[in-house]
Amino acid sequence: xxxxxxxxxxxxxxxxxxxxxxxxxxxxxxxxxxxxxxxxxxxxxxxxxxxxxxxxxxxxxxxxxxxxxxxxxxxxxxxxxxxxxxxxxxxxxxxxxxxxxxxxxxxxxxxxxxxxxxxxxxxxxxxxxxxxxxxxxxxxxxxxxxxxxxxxxxxxxxxxxxxxxxxxxxxxxxxxxxxxxxxxxxxxxxxxxxxxxxxxxxxxxxxxxxxxxxxxxxxxxxxxxxxxxxxxxxxxxxxxxxxxxxxxxxxxxxxxxxxxxxxxxxxxxxxxxxxxxxxxxxxxxxxxxxxxxxxxxxxxxxxxxxxxxxxxxxxxxxxxxxxxxxxxxxxxxxxxxxxxxxxxxxxxxxxxxxxxxxxxxxxxxxxxxxx
Ligand SMILES: NC(=O)c1ccc[n+]([C@@H]2O[C@H](COP(=O)([O-])OP(=O)(O)OC[C@H]3O[C@@H](n4cnc5c(N)ncnc54)[C@H](O)[C@@H]3O)[C@@H](O)[C@H]2O)c1
Numbered sequence: 513x514x515x516x517x518x519x520x521x522x523x524x525x526x527x528x529x530x531x532x533x534x535x536x537x538x539x540x541x542x543x544x545x546x547x548x549x550x551x552x553x554x555x556x557x558x559x560x561x562x563x564x565x566x567x568x569x570x571x572x573x574x575x576x577x578x579x580x581x582x583x584x585x586x587x588x589x590x591x592x593x594x595x596x597x598x599x600x601x602x603x604x605x606x607x608x609x610x611x612x613x614x615x616x617x618x619x620x621x622x623x624x625x626x627x628x629x630x631x632x633x634x635x636x637x638x639x640x641x642x643x644x645x646x647x648x649x650x651x652x653x654x655x656x657x658x659x660x661x662x663x664x665x666x667x668x669x670x671x672x673x674x675x676x677x678x679x680x681x682x683x684x685x686x687x688x689x690x691x692x693x694x695x696x697x698x699x700x701x702x703x704x705x706x707x708x709x710x711x712x713x714x715x716x717x718x719x720x721x722x723x724x725x726x727x728x729x730x731x732x733x734x735x736x737x738x739x740x741x742x743x744x745x746x747x748x749x750x751x752x753x754x755x756x757x758x759x760x761x762x763x764x765x766x767x768x769x770x771x772x773x774x775x776x777x778x779x780x781x782x783x784x785x786x787x788x789x790x791x792x793x794x795x796x797x798x799x800x801x802x803x804x805x806x807x808x809x810x811x812x813x814x815x816x817x818x819x820x821x822x823x824x825x826x827x828x829x830x831x832x833x834x835x836x837x838x839x840x841x842x843x844x845x846x847x848x849x850x851x852x853x854x855x856x857x858x859x860x861x862x863x864x865x866x867x868x869x870x871x872x873x874x875x876x877x878x879x880x881x882x883x
Contacts (some may be wrong), residue, residue, distance in 0.1 A: 546576045651694045784858050842882050
């Protein structure tokens with residue numbers, strides 16, 4: 513199969529869909545890989561590395577899209593890329609179609625086979641292609657928080673781990689899923705005093721076991737959240753109710769009660785945020801203050817560490833990509849019901865219920881079109 517890897521053109525997107533290691537594995541089994549020039553440069557993968565791994569470097573995005581049977585990307589295509597859509601092209605990438613009716617229209621009109629990373633499920637029913645980005649964001653949230661606690665960046669001037677004779681910072685983590693547990697690991701590693709709040713008591717039991725009592729766990733209710741945020745130097749928001757906007761667990765009044773120079777990193781901002789005073793920010797202007805509390809609310813935190821993020825993402829996407837290339841889309845989808853959950857559009861038909869419901873459109877189950 514001919515596989516195309518275009519350069520991402522969405523603002524500030526530096527990741528790339530396939531690494532040189534992926535190219536090597538694909539070419540070893542007889543596939544041809546076309547990589548657009550500079551596609552991996554910002555993730556630390558120069559053209560020469562792709563070439564030595566067996567890729568053909570192409571100067572022009574139109575050529576890569578036009579010659580490829582399967583295109584692998586990171587972000588949802590933007591308008592400049594719609595012209596490259598054509599019947600039967602397999603597109604494997606994040607699509608996030610629910611809020612994007614015009615992209616949905618284009619994929620359907622052009623009869624593209626669109627497989628979305630964010631809706632692929634594994635055997636446990638989890639979302640394996642979202643998980644790596646939550647791992648990155650969770651770990652990064654502590655690093656970012658530690659840096660904003662420095663006086664130069666508007667913080668209280670506190671060292672996360674303290675020093676002998678001086679107590680460490682208090683870190684409050686809301687949500688103990690992938691983001692929260694990764695944040696806890698790093699904050700404990702820094703030597704901070706960490707309290708994690710979740711509504712799921714079984715999850716708290718698991719985390720208590722994993723961290724051997726070094727982590728303080730608390731059941732989620734507004735009384736506990738008010739108390740913990742009042743005492744915290746750093747609050748990390750990582751709650752998720754799948755398919756819904758995040759609950760506002762930290763009210764404006766609670767923020768007003770926080771210490772001046774404390775820091776909030778609301779990772780859940782991509783789902784609206786779990787802090788009432790949080791609003792989306794970008795890497796070029798990441799933070800602002802409300803009531804003397806620093807807010808960091810970047811919606812695509814992994815974008816700051818594209819090398820790590822590309823490797824983490826492609827570690828997870830690559831096994832699926834290899835199966836799509838080896839078996840062809842129809843057979844790969846037939847053999848893996850979890851991958852078939854990723855199918856959002858198939859030759860003019862919308863095949864994902866969530867997208868259909870949010871856009872009030874008709875849909876056909878994936879199983880009906882691939883059989
Ligand atoms: N900003 C970014 O760059 C970025 C990157 C990756 C993920 N995210 C976002 O981070 C959020 C968390 O992702 P995740 O992968 O950790 O999700 P997850 O499903 O693994 O974990 C969410 C946790 O929140 C808990 N929760 C739900 N309601 C709660 C409540 N009322 N009180 C306390 N806990 C509650 C759940 O029990 C669960 O343990 C999501 O919104 C995700 O989209 C943002």
